Amino acid sequence: MEPRSDNTRMIVNMGPSHPVTHGTLHIVLELEGEIIVKATPNIGYLHRGVEKLGEHLTYQQFIPLTDRLNYCSSLMNNVGYTLAVEKLLDIQDPPRSQVLRVLCSELARIGDHLVCIGINAVDIGAFTAFLYLFRERETIYDLFEMMAGQRLHSSFTRIGGLFRDIPPEFEPLCEQFLDSCPRTVDEMESLLTHNPIWADRTKGVGAITAENAVSWGYTGPCLRAAGVPQDLRKGQPYLGYDSYEFDIPVGTSGDIYDRYLVRTEEIRQSLRIVRQCLDRLRQIGPGPVIIEDYKIALPPKEKVYTRMESLIHHFKLIMHGIDMPVGEVYGATEAANGELGFYIVSHGGKSPYRIHVRPPCYPIFNSFDEQVRGRIIADAVAVLGGMNIIAGELDR
Amino acid sequence: MVIERIEAQLPGAILDRHAFRGDQTIVVEQARFLQVVDCIFAEGFQLLLDVTAVDLEIPEFRFEVVYHWLNLVSQERLRIKVPVADGASQPSLAGRFKSADWAEREVYDLFGIPFEGHPSLTRLLMWEDFPGHPLRKDFPLDGGDPFCSQDIGASFAPEARSLNA
Numbered sequence: 001m002e003p004r005s006d007n008t009r010m011i012v013n014m015g016p017s018h019p020v021t022h023g024t025l026h027i028v029l030e031l032e033g034e035i036i037v038k039a040t041p042n043i044g045y046l047h048r049g050v051e052k053l054g055e056h057l058t059y060q061q062f063i064p065l066t067d068r069l070n071y072c073s074s075l076m077n078n079v080g081y082t083l084a085v086e087k088l089l090d091i092q093d094p095p096r097s098q099v100l101r102v103l104c105s106e107l108a109r110i111g112d113h114l115v116c117i118g119i120n121a122v123d124i125g126a127f128t129a130f131l132y133l134f135r136e137r138e139t140i141y142d143l144f145e146m147m148a149g150q151r152l153h154s155s156f157t158r159i160g161g162l163f164r165d166i167p168p169e170f171e172p173l174c175e176q177f178l179d180s181c182p183r184t185v186d187e188m189e190s191l192l193t194h195n196p197i198w199a200d201r202t203k204g205v206g207a208i209t210a211e212n213a214v215s216w217g218y219t220g221p222c223l224r225a226a227g228v229p230q231d232l233r234k235g236q237p238y239l240g241y242d243s244y245e246f247d248i249p250v251g252t253s254g255d256i257y258d259r260y261l262v263r264t265e266e267i268r269q270s271l272r273i274v275r276q277c278l279d280r281l282r283q284i285g286p287g288p289v290i291i292e293d294y295k296i297a298l299p300p301k302e303k304v305y306t307r308m309e310s311l312i313h314h315f316k317l318i319m320h321g322i323d324m325p326v327g328e329v330y331g332a333t334e335a336a337n338g339e340l341g342f343y344i345v346s347h348g349g350k351s352p353y354r355i356h357v358r359p360p361c362y363p364i365f366n367s368f369d370e371q372v373r374g375r376i377i378a379d380a381v382a383v384l385g386g387m388n389i390i391a392g393e394l395d396r
Numbered sequence: 397m398v399i400e401r402i403e404a405q406l407p408g409a410i411l412d413r414h415a416f417r418g419d420q421t422i423v424v425e426q427a428r429f430l431q432v433v434d435c436i437f438a439e440g441f442q443l444l445l446d447v448t449a450v451d452l453e454i455p456e457f458r459f460e461v462v463y464h465w466l467n468l469v470s471q472e473r474l475r476i477k478v479p480v481a482d483g484a485s486q487p488s489l490a491g492r493f494k495s496a497d498w499a500e501r502e503v504y505d506l507f508g509i510p511f512e513g514h515p516s517l518t519r520l521l522m523w524e525d526f527p528g529h530p531l532r533k534d535f536p537l538d539g540g541d542p543f544c545s546q547d548i549g550a551s552f553a554p555e556a557r558s559l560n561a
Contacts, residue, residue: 043520043521044520044521044522044523047521047522049530051506051531052530052531052535052537053537056537087417088417090417212494214442214443214468215442215493215494215495216494216495217443217444217445217493217494217495217499219443219445228468230468235471236471327416327417328416328419328421328475329416329417329419330419330464330473330475332445332473339445339466341445341446341464343446343448343462343464345450353450354450354451356446356448356462358445358446358448358464362498362499363495363498363499366494366495366497366498367494395521396521
């Protein structure tokens with residue numbers, strides 16, 4: 001669109017603190033009438049210097065920082081980071097821990113998608129779906145609390161396994177959740193999928209071709225909605241994802257409506273995986289959830305109090321950290337928003353020489369200008385919700 | 397293997413290679429970098445996942461700009477590293493890969509490596525008049541005094557540089 005020559009553009013600031021920005025980000029919109037001529041995202045308001053901090057923390061101490069990347073699905077960040085460090089160490093966690101990691105990742109994915117769809121609908125004006133969805137998210141957070149002792153900032157994983165096993169009350173509540181969540185998703189679909197207002201506001205908005213999405217570096221539901229069946233759980237399976245039965249939903253036009261449909265179907269597929277995880281946990285039975293290599297994972301407290309070697313291991317791990325090999329790895333997992341990557345350069349020693357986080361929504365938000373140019377302000381709100389921008393992982 | 401094909405098409409472009417823990421990595425001379433990118437793009441590495449850098453603190457080539465590519469068809473990954481001297485610039489990929497836009501701006505912001513040919517190379521995460529580049533190894537952990545544009549590295553106690561000293 002050609003700018004008008006009489007200089008009548010209006011500048012509208014969206015954010016840094018605006019209800020639809022969900023976190024602190026700033027978008028400068030240049031308008032002609034109600035049409036957006038240019039959108040300039042201005043990020044960095046939540047920049048905490050995670051990568052710089054990581055260079056001064058031990059590998060174990062970095063886990064709480066990963067909680068604060070995508071705070072809607074912190075368990076997945078924990079899992080992604082520990083898998084990257086375990087790749088560097090070339091170790092594998094025990095089978096029970098692997099199943100539990102898949103279980104908590106999929107619960108986190110459901111939670112993230114529920115929030116994303118709910119908030120997207122609220123921003124556009126459909127308040128009801130949000131209330132139904134948040135009831136389920138509440139149960140997910142109850143489950144997280146049982147697992148990790150915390151609802152939001154879980155820090156559940158440890159290098160080589162998990163912080164602890166799930167308590168006996170977990171399974172009945174999870175069964176209950178598996179029962180009620182599909183009903184809630186049905187209710188949500190009956191409120192949104194065939195709702196003409198929702199369709200008007202989302203169909204064609206933010207449409208993107210597959211080539212363009214790849215060029216922008218899209219991953220996750222936004223890329224799949226554009227018709228590219230890319231999912232690391234299928235393409236480069238980790239944690240034994242290749243042994244679970246699930247399907248990858250793919251959209252056609254890449255618009256907000258397709259992203260919504262892809263996320264909805266992913267919730268159902270994740271529920272399938274959670275069901276399989278519970279069956280597997282019963283099959284495997286009780287067992288260790290962390291490796292018994294005390295040069296990597298802390299020995300159990302009873303041993304520390306009663307055995308000299310364990311006390312030494314405990315002391316060495318706390319004071320000097322893990323003895324890391326020299327090398328560099330890039331560990332990628334399929335997080336709720338797309339590919340979450342951790343690039344770790346180790347020069348040996350207790351802290352990484354360089355740690356870089358590749359957040360999934362960063363390249364996606366990069367395309368915001370192209371997505372909203374020539375559309376109205378209300379579409380910018382819909383696009384922002386459909387991208388699922390989480391400022392914590394955007395700014396790191 | 398894609399690396400052998402690059403080697404065949406552009407002999408001498410690959411300075412070094414390794415596959416630590418299965419991550420295919422090549423080190424490419426800066427002058428041949430764009431040729432290598434053309435070559436791997438034709439090979440199907442079309443998703444530029446990430447651009448970042450490492451401050452190696454060695455005098456000759458202080459920085460290493462690190463690119464991660466993904467081939468969506470074969471699900472192969474490729475890491476390309478380009479050594480860059482302090483003060484030297486690196487050719488931009490923003491014209492070819494849209495995802496390079498912010499990724500390169502971030503590297504410029506946090507490391508101070510300029511990207512030649514980038515359409516709008518400005519700071520992204522830090523504010524415009526922020527002194528210094530935070531991810532350089534000589535930048536202090538506590539950030540120094542953000543309001544003092546000089547004396548970065550002199551105005552704070554050395555013990556503040558490490559959390560685990």
